[in-house]
Amino acid sequence: MAPKSIATLTKLPFLFLLVIFASSQAYEYQFIETNMTLNFQEYYAGPNATVNTLTGIPGNDWAFDSFGTTYVVDDPITQSLDKNSSEIARGQGIYMTSSLDGANMQVLISIVFTSNEYNGSTLEIQGRSLQAANVREVSVVGGTEIFKFARGIAKFETLNVDTSTFYALVQCDLTVLHY
Numbered sequence: 001m002a003p004k005s006i007a008t009l010t011k012l013p014f015l016f017l018l019v020i021f022a023s024s025q026a027y028e029y030q031f032i033e034t035n036m037t038l039n040f041q042e043y044y045a046g047p048n049a050t051v052n053t054l055t056g057i058p059g060n061d062w063a064f065d066s067f068g069t070t071y072v073v074d075d076p077i078t079q080s081l082d083k084n085s086s087e088i089a090r091g092q093g094i095y096m097t098s099s100l101d102g103a104n105m106q107v108l109i110s111i112v113f114t115s116n117e118y119n120g121s122t123l124e125i126q127g128r129s130l131q132a133a134n135v136r137e138v139s140v141v142g143g144t145e146i147f148k149f150a151r152g153i154a155k156f157e158t159l160n161v162d163t164s165t166f167y168a169l170v171q172c173d174l175t176v177l178h179y
């Protein structure tokens, strides 16, 4: 064997590792586009609150417009506006006021489908929500099952707030590309 071949052989273990850790393939899948409108039925206080303050910066106000305030959320999600209509998903995750001026919130929400054709699938929403905006656009960064490899856009709009029952109706218009 020529010395050149020996040099090639010594590279083999490295190449072999590459094959183990990463492989790629060209697919010809088409993205499917799915649009849907979901309604988050949120109770921000009271005995059955679905969003609760988790923590904040010691010495600061713990409020939605105060840097660092962090909430945990598990909202029922319905297809129709009616809060008594049957649940099709839960909106579970974290909100955190993430700009020093208190204007922006970081949203980390899983939409966990619990019935109908998407039952068992999830969508991941993550990004900056400009709290004062009427319509708050946040990215869809992933999903599971039916929504594998999802990406898209979620537009949130607060349609109704009832301060007597601590209730807020937040509509979410989703456009999602997935396989």
Ligand SMILES: *[C@@H]1O[C@H](CO)[C@@H](O)[C@H](O)[C@H]1NC(C)=O
Binding pocket: 033, 034, 035, 175
């Ligand atoms: C989904 O909504 C987007 C934005 O409104 C629109 O451009 C698109 O045609 C809709 N797609 C379907 C499949 O309805």
Ligand SMILES: *[C@@H]1O[C@H](CO)[C@@H](O)[C@H](O)[C@H]1NC(C)=O
Binding pocket: 046, 047, 048
């Ligand atoms: C909270 O939930 C419980 C159990 O579902 C229910 O009995 C109660 O009426 C609810 N309270 C309010 C204020 O909605």
Ligand SMILES: *[C@@H]1O[C@H](CO)[C@@H](O)[C@H](O)[C@H]1NC(C)=O
Binding pocket: 082, 083, 084
């Ligand atoms: C929803 O249910 C509550 C309690 O069961 C009831 O008081 C209320 O009128 C219902 N709302 C609607 C829009 O049906």
Ligand SMILES: *[C@@H]1O[C@H](CO)[C@@H](O)[C@H](O)[C@H]1NC(C)=O
Binding pocket: 114, 115, 116, 119, 120
């Ligand atoms: C949703 O899926 C779960 C797990 O597969 C199942 O237990 C449940 O009955 C389903 N719910 C509905 C409403 O179809």
